[in-house]
Amino acid sequence: MIEVVNPATEEVVGTLAEGTPADVDTAVAAAVAAFPAWSQTSVDERAKIVRTIVEGLKERAGELAATMTTEMGTPITFSQKVQVANPIAIAEGVADVLESGYFEPEEIGNSLIFREPIGVVAAITPWNFPLQQMVAKVVPALAAGNTVVLKPSELAPKTADLLAEIVVDAVPAGVFHLVHGTGPVVGEALAAHPDVDMVSFTGSTKAGRRVSAVASETVKRVALELGGKSACIVLDDADLGRAVKIAVANSFMNNGQACSAWTRLLVPADRHDEAVELAAQAAAKYTPADPADPATRIGPAVSKAQRDRVIGYIRKGVEEGARLAAGGPESPLPQGFYVMPTVFGNVTPEMTIAQEEIFGPVLSVMPYADEDDAVRIANSTIYGLAGGVFSADTDRALRVAKRLRTGQVDINAAAFNTSAPFGGYRQSGNGREFGRFGLDEFCEIKSVQR
Numbered sequence: 001m002i003e004v005v006n007p008a009t010e011e012v013v014g015t016l017a018e019g020t021p022a023d024v025d026t027a028v029a030a031a032v033a034a035f036p037a038w039s040q041t042s043v044d045e046r047a048k049i050v051r052t053i054v055e056g057l058k059e060r061a062g063e064l065a066a067t068m069t070t071e072m073g074t075p076i077t078f079s080q081k082v083q084v085a086n087p088i089a090i091a092e093g094v095a096d097v098l099e100s101g102y103f104e105p106e107e108i109g110n111s112l113i114f115r116e117p118i119g120v121v122a123a124i125t126p127w128n129f130p131l132q133q134m135v136a137k138v139v140p141a142l143a144a145g146n147t148v149v150l151k152p153s154e155l156a157p158k159t160a161d162l163l164a165e166i167v168v169d170a171v172p173a174g175v176f177h178l179v180h181g182t183g184p185v186v187g188e189a190l191a192a193h194p195d196v197d198m199v200s201f202t203g204s205t206k207a208g209r210r211v212s213a214v215a216s217e218t219v220k221r222v223a224l225e226l227g228g229k230s231a232c233i234v235l236d237d238a239d240l241g242r243a244v245k246i247a248v249a250n251s252f253m254n255n256g257q258a259c260s261a262w263t264r265l266l267v268p269a270d271r272h273d274e275a276v277e278l279a280a281q282a283a284a285k286y287t288p289a290d291p292a293d294p295a296t297r298i299g300p301a302v303s304k305a306q307r308d309r310v311i312g313y314i315r316k317g318v319e320e321g322a323r324l325a326a327g328g329p330e331s332p333l334p335q336g337f338y339v340m341p342t343v344f345g346n347v348t349p350e351m352t353i354a355q356e357e358i359f360g361p362v363l364s365v366m367p368y369a370d371e372d373d374a375v376r377i378a379n380s381t382i383y384g385l386a387g388g389v390f391s392a393d394t395d396r397a398l399r400v401a402k403r404l405r406t407g408q409v410d411i412n413a414a415a416f417n418t419s420a421p422f423g424g425y426r427q428s429g430n431g432r433e434f435g436r437f438g439l440d441e442f443c444e445i446k447s448v449q450r
Contacts, residue, residue, distance in 0.1 A: 002154050002180070007073040007300040007337045008291050014071075016157050019181030024149070024189040027177035031120045031147035032195050034174030039117045039145040046143050047098040049170050053139060054091045056166035057084070064131055066292075067158045072127050073299040073337070074254050075291045082254075087135035089418040093435050094143050096419075102439060110450050115443040117145030118221060119197030122190035124183070124211070125160075126203045127153035127302055128257040128359075133225075134163050136433045137200045142171060144442040149177045149196070151186050155302055183207060191215045198223070200441065202259075205357075205382070205427050223431030223441050225259070225423055227357040228385030231378035232262035233400060234275070235371065238390035240267070244275055246413045247388065248282040248363060252341055255299050256310070256361030259428075260386035260408070264347075264354060266374050269367035276345035276365050280326040286341040286361070288332045300337040301360060307337040310360030317344050317353040322364070349380050357383070371400065379405045384425030388413070407432075 004014040057064070065079035074083055106113040123137035134152060141148050152160035157180050164178040179186050183203075191199050191214040198221040201211045205227040215222045232250070234243040250262045267275040291299030301307040314329045327342030339360050347354050347364040354364055368374040378387060384406040391397035394411060401409040407424045410416075421437035423429055431441050 002157070002182075004071055004155075004157060005303065006070055007302050010304075010335060010337070014158060016154075016180050018154075019151075019179040019186045021185065021189040023179050023181070024186055024193060027149045027179050028120060028190075028193050028195050030174045031149055031177055034172065035117075035119060035147045038147055038172060038175045041145065043098055043103045046145065047095050050091060050095040050098065050139060050143050052170040053166055054088060054095065056170065057088050057091060057135075060162060060166065061088070064159060064162055067162060068130060068156065069291050069299075071158055072130065072156050072302045073291050075293075075296045075299050077294050077296070078254060083129065083131060086129075086416075086418055087131045090132065090135050090434055090438075091139045093419045094139050094439065097436050097439055098143055102436065112448045112450065114446040114448065115144070116446055118442060118444050119146060120195060121146045121148050121442060122193070122196045122199045123148055123150045124187050124190065124199065124201045124203070125150070125152050127155035128254060128259070130156035130159040131163060133202045134160060136438060137202075138163070138167065138176070140438045141200070141442045142167075142175065144439055146198075146442055147175050149179060149190060151179055151181065151190055154180065154182055187211070188214055192217060194218050196220060198442070200431075201225070205429075208429060224429035225431070225433060226385075226427060226429040227383055228259045228261070228424065228428050229264065229355065229357055229381040229383040230260055230262050230386040230388070230406065231264040231266050231404075232388035233266045233368075233374045233378055233390070234268070235374075235389065235391040235396065235400065236268045236271075237392040237396075239392070240271055240275060241278055243390040244278040245282050248279055248286075248343075250388070251363040252283070252286050252298055252361045255301060256339070256341075257302060257306075257359050259357070259359075262386070262388050263358065263363060264378070265363055265365045266368050266377055267365060269369055272345065272365065272367040276323070276325045276343065279343045279363060279365055283326040283341045283343050283363070288338040288340070298341060298361060301339055302337070304337050306359065307339055310339045310358055310362065313353055313356070313358045313360070314339075314342055314362060317347070317351065317362075317364075320351045320353070322347045322351060322353060325365075327361075349377050355381050375400060375403045382427040385423075385428035386410075
C-alpha cells in the first residue's frame with residue numbers, strides 16, 4: 001500500500017493499492033481491444049466527449065482544488081485560480097481545435113495527408129501540477145482517437161481518481177484506464193510494454209532519460225516535458241522594481257515547485273545589489289503557512305524528501321559562496337515540510353544552484369555585463385524550458401527572447417496562454433503540449449497518393 005501524506009500536517013490522509021506489472025498488462029490489453037472502435041468514432045463525437053469532460057471538471061472544480069491542496073500542499077487560492085482553471089482552459093482548447101477542421105485531410109499535389117491516432121498511449125504524470133498535466137495528456141490523446149493508460153504520481157493520487165471518474169463517465173468502456181504505482185514499477189512496465197505505442201511523460205530529466213531508454217527497445221514514440229532552470233533577464237532599460245517583484249512571484253509559485261519557474265534572475269551588474277535587496281523585500285511577503293487558508297501565498301514542499309533536497313541545495317549555495325539575502329536552511333514551522341523562501345545574491349554561472357533544478361522556493365540573482373553576456377548566461381545550462389525578458393522596448397525584448405535557447409519566453413510578464421505550445425529545448429525534453437501542437441503529438445501522419 002502507498003500512503004498519501006498531507007505535507008502541511010504530516011498526517012496520513014489516505015492509502016492506495018500499489019499497482020504491478022500485471023495490472024499494467026490488464027489495462028493495456030483492454031486499451032488495445034478498445035482501440036479499433038474508438039479510433040473510428042467521428043471527430044464530432046469525440047469533440048462532444050471532450051466538452052463533457054470539461055463540464056465534469058467545472059462541476060467538480062471545488063473538490064479538485066481542495067484535494068490538490070490537501071495532498072500536495074499548493075495554496076488553495078492557487079489551486080482554484082491556476083491548478084483547476086488551467087486544465088479547464090486546456091481541455092476547452094482541445095475541443096475548439098477538434099471543431100475547427102483539424103482532422104480534415106490536406107492536399108499536397110496528388111497526395112492526401114491524414115492525421116490518425118497512434119494507438120495505445122501511456123501517460124505518466126507528475127505531482128506538482130497534477131490535474132493540468134493529466135488533462136494536457138489524456139484529453140488530447142483521447143481527442144485524437146487513442147486509448148489511454150494513465151500512471152499518475154503516487155504523491156497526488158486522489159486528484160487522479162477524481163479525473164478518472166470524470167473521464168470514465170464520458171468515454172466508452174476500455175478507452176481509458178488508471179493504474180496507480182511507482183515509476184520504477186508501473187512507469188517502467190508501461191514504457192517497456194510492446195503494445196504501448198506512445199509514452200507521454202512529464203517529470204525530472206533523470207527520469208525522462210530512463211523512460212527514453214526503456215521505450216527505445218520497442219521504438220515507440222516518446223514525448224518528454226522535463227526539468228528547467230529558466231532565466232529571467234531584466235534589461236538595463238526595464239523597471240527593475242516591477243521586474244523583480246514579478247520574478248520573485250514566478251520563482252515561488254506553487255511553493256517553488258514548477259519546472260518553468262524563473263529560478264535565475266539576471267540583472268545588470270551595476271544594479272545587482274539593488275535587485276537583491278528588492279528580491280529579499282519581496283520574499284519577506286511570502287510567509288509559509290497553512291495552504292488551506294485563502295490568504296496563504298506559499299505552502300510546504302510536497303514531501304519530506306523534497307524538503308530535505310531543497311534545504312540541501314540552500315546549504316550548497318552558502319558553501320559555494322553565494323550571498324544569502326533572505327531565507328535559509330532553517331525550518332520556518334515546527335510541523336509540515338516547509339522551506340523558507342530563499343534569495344541568493346552574487347550567484348555565478350558555475351555554481352550548483354545556478355545549474356541544477358532545485359524545485360523549491362529558491363531564487364538566484366545573477367549579475368551580467370551586457371546584453372550578450374546575459375544571453376550567454378541564460379543559455380549556459382543543460383535546460384531550455386522557459387524564460388522571461390523585461391524591457392521598456394518590446395522590440396528589443398523580442399530580439400533577446402529569440403536568442404534564448406528555450407521553448408517559451410514571456411516578455412514583460414505576458415499572460416500564460418493555454419493554447420500556445422509548451423515544451424522544452426535540449427534536456428528539458430521534446431514535443432509540445434496544449435492546443436493544436438498538443439494534438440499533433442498524439443497523431444500519426446499518413447500520405448495517400450492518388
